[in-house]
Amino acid sequence: MLQLVRSNRGVSVLALGIFLALSLSLVGALAQGGPATVGVDESDVYGAYLVDGGGMSLYLFLDDSPGESACYDACASAWPPLLTEGDVIAAEGVDASLLGTTERTDGTVQVTYGGWPLYTFVRDDAAGDVVGQGVNDVWYLVDPSGEGIGIAASEDEGATFAAFMDLGARVYSRHCAVCHGDEGNQALASHTAILDGYRRLNDASRTVRAIVNGRGYMPAAGADLTDEEVAAVATFVRNSWSNDHGLVSLEEVEAVR
Ligand code: HEC
Known part of the structure; x- marks a missing residue:
């Protein structure tokens, strides 16, 4: 009996401890209290990029003006601004002279870097996630010099596309x-050649090989087309009608020829 009472008390002390710890961290999270920290993480793909104090990726928004956020309402729900109270803390690798702040319309203070207001992305779950990179061609990771990462590359790719x-x-x-139909949905009498919704188009090199070398009843077009025309028509069939499989680059065609 005595044993039971003692262990009960042990449990309730533990529970109280957990309750206190949870409430403290909850208060911290709700108030977003205190100064924000900006640090740097490293990715194999993107190199060095800015993160917040919890290691979450930070993004800039190309629709912003220097030192002024254009992201409110639904935008700010998806891309929570990095807020601070007091001076921002620069962790190692961050150029403290590029840090600044801007006041939002609701009076909260958002951290800026090289003039860019900084945001996290709700679909990033853990440190190291970069789900927001390149979204809508306006959200980009930020390098320690204050430049958006990969903006030029995606503009180039957009132009090529x-x-x-x-x-x-x-x-x-x-x-x-003549065989596949203007809408990519013409079936030949003997062989189906419907390209609209044809899921094998997701395999870029298979598609390029079919165009260059022919396949079954489909004649080879390699002799009639330049590498660029092959890449272009492969890109076209992969991204027309209901298809959405992305660019086929010149390099992918050269690899097949
Ligand atoms: C003479 C008719 C004909 C012409 C011209 C033709 N195709 Fe085809 N195509 C077919 C047929 C038939 C198939 C189904 C082949 C099979 O698997 O037997 C096919 C299949 C395909 C496939 C699917 C290959 C795969 O991965 O299974 C692609 C992609 C394709 N054609 C693209 C093109 C493009 C692009 C052109 C123009 C450069 C073209 N075709 C010209 C008849 C044609």
Whole structure:
């Protein structure tokens, strides 16, 4: 009996301890209290990039103006601004002279870096997640010099994609539509060749090989088309109608030829 009482008390002391610890961390989280910390993490793909005090990735928003956030309401729910009370703490690797703050319309204070207001992304679950990188071509990780990471590359890729879709449409109507149909949904009598919704198109190199070397009843087009035309028409069929499989690069075509 005595034993039972003692262990009960042990349990309730432990529970009280857990309760106190939880309430303290909850209060901390709710108030976002105190100064924010900006640090640096390293990724194999993106190199050095800024993170908050908990190691979560920080992003800039290309629609912002220097020192002024344009992200409110639904935007700010998806991309919570990095808020601070008092001076921002620069962890190792961060250029403290680039840190600053901007006041939001609700009076809270957001951290800036090189003038860019900083944000986290709700779909990043843990330190090291970079789910927000490149989203809508306006959200980018920030390097320690204050530049968005990968902006130029994605602009280049966007330009190539648009040019390939354009050229690809012309190649398609000249060489392919006769069998596959203008809408990619024409079935040949003996062999199905419906490209709209054809899931094997997700395999870029298989698609390129079919175009270059032919496949079954489909004639080889390799001799008639340049590498660029092959990449363009492959990009076109992979991203027309209901298809959405992304760019086929010139390098991928060269690898097949
Ligand atoms: C003479 C008719 C004909 C022409 C012209 C033609 N195709 Fe095809 N294509 C077919 C047929 C038939 C198939 C199904 C092949 C099979 O698997 O037997 C096919 C299959 C494909 C596939 C799927 C290959 C796979 O991975 O299974 C792609 C991609 C494709 N064609 C793209 C093109 C493109 C791009 C062009 C123009 C450059 C083109 N085709 C021209 C008849 C044609």
